[in-house]
Amino acid sequence: MGKFVIAPHMRLHEWVARDKGYFQHEGLDCEFRDQLSSTPTGRIHDLGDKVGAYRTFERGRDSDISCACHWTVNVAASVGHGKLYPHAYSVAPAAVFVPPDSDIKHPADLAGVPISVGYQSGSHYATIQALEQYLKPEDIKLSFADGLLFRRMELLIDRQVPAASLFSGPYYFMEQLGFRKIIDSTFMMASLVTGDADPEDVRKYFRALRRAQRDIDLRPDLYTHYYREEFPPRFRDQIDTRRWGPGERLVFEPYTKEVYEESFAWIAAHDIFPEGEMGAGIYENAILPVSA
Secondary structure, three states, rough: OOOOEOOOOOOOOOOOOOOHHHHHHHOOEEEEOOOOEEEEOOOOOHHHOOOOHHHHHOOOOOOEEEEEEHHHHHHHOOOOOEEOOOOOEEOEEEEEEOOOOOOOOOHHOOOOOEEEEEOOOOOHHHHHHHHHHOOOOHHOOEEEOOOOOHHHHHHHHHHOOOOOEEEEEHHHHHHHHOOOEEEEEEEEEEEEOOOOOHHHHHHHHHHHHHHHHHHHHHHHHOOHHHHHHHHHHHHOOOHHHHHHOOOOOEOOOOOHHHHHHHOOOOOOOOOOOOOOOOOOOOHHHEEOOOOO
């Protein structure tokens, strides 16, 4: 068997587990591979004018395990792009931000305002879910042209877009820079196992992450510097990760059939995917048959 390929996703756990030897302790021979900038078939920028997590699963992520919002992982698993790991999920802090000098001060002020999100990504679903408490569906305007997480962060900083949905590291950077959080849109993440990954390697991976989670809970200040590993070079001299929080938190509880079916129904009700492109949505067929 080759190395177990891991795709980091702007969270601390994989970096902590690597550098503290937790993967090695579990006997997991692994390597990290960036999935935010490239895919086996070409740059993510080549995916067209609607860039997002699901499209990278369609093209094929070059890793054994990666994560994305649970909505996208649900659909990807339903149509056969991989299997959902059912024994853990995570929760990522997210929000819609605007520049500090913006006239937008309340969620209702976002009516008709283009909000930069990733297409069929967590920011897409979570922004709708948050704003439908305040706005009618026709008043929620999303922009998919600048879907990459760091790209829409950069455009917001440069005042090229009026609002953007951001999570984890970019979320904390916006707070550091004084950008205004208009509404929280924290959302769940899930893991997708692809290819012919050894189930025992998957178990080793999550055992290592569980140890990393305890370390982060105990002393987050010791580990927030790992955000630098994935941040664009342009901003590395500006970021002060000492001021940032722990970000995404892994929850070692089952991602249940009830949660899967409720989330799947929400996606269908909001017409996120064209009719017939979501698969059957059968939990038992979507999950990886592996013990915790």
